[in-house]
Amino acid sequence: MVSDSTLVRQLKDNDTREQAFRALVSLYKARLYWHIRRTVIDHDDTDDVLQNTFIKIYRNIDKFKEESSLFSWMYRIAINESITFLNAKAKRKGIDSTELQESLVANLKADIYFSGDEIQLKLQQAIAKLPEKQKLVFNMKYFEGITYEEMSGILDTSVGALKASYHHAVKKIEHFLTED
Known part of the structure; x- marks a missing residue:
């Protein structure tokens, strides 16, 4: 390689x-x-x-x-x-x-x-409702396992701001998935 x-x-x-x-x-x-x-x-x-x-x-x-x-x-x-x-x-x-x-x-x-199954479809629906920055950070962290430090270099944003974006995204997704 x-x-x-x-x-x-x-x-x-x-x-x-x-x-x-x-x-x-x-x-x-x-x-x-x-x-x-x-x-x-x-x-x-x-x-x-x-x-x-x-x-x-x-x-x-x-x-x-x-x-x-x-x-x-x-x-x-x-x-x-x-x-x-x-x-x-x-x-x-x-x-x-x-x-x-x-x-x-x-x-x-x-x-x-x-x-995907119904759960994955519901997750995608929840992600679609996120603001653009939160969606991007959530996808990078959750699906791709990119560290906050790597994200910081890619998105030119502080690690603290990225952690906050991810936290807010998770809370919104949890709320969407648990509401009936």
Whole structure:
């Protein structure tokens, strides 16, 4: 397995760029897919956003200053692409982002790529109701196990603020799941 610094060096070298990019996609495609999927919910939309994310990574690798990890930098691009995509989709439909999230979750049951049960569907409904920042922090911590320190680097937010966001998100989700 090649190190990130070696991979970045190869990506920035025109002679090794194509091969290094294939390796990068192979290494990170699944992780980025699931991160994007938790944000945009729909499988086909996720594929579109993932493709846009990798295009942006390819075009901007020379601007990567290696002040953060390669994954953190790519993750930030994926977050931005996901949010941009959802905002554009909501605007096209003439609804706000919360309404869009709720409609996407409502369609999840019919999605052939969703293999969850009723409890997982209810959890997704609860997450859809969270404010954007809380949703992002909850998904990163709960589903992906990203530490607050890593999140701080990715989201450029203090650890304390991230812990507070996660705590509020958990409380809101618990309330949603226990109300009848």
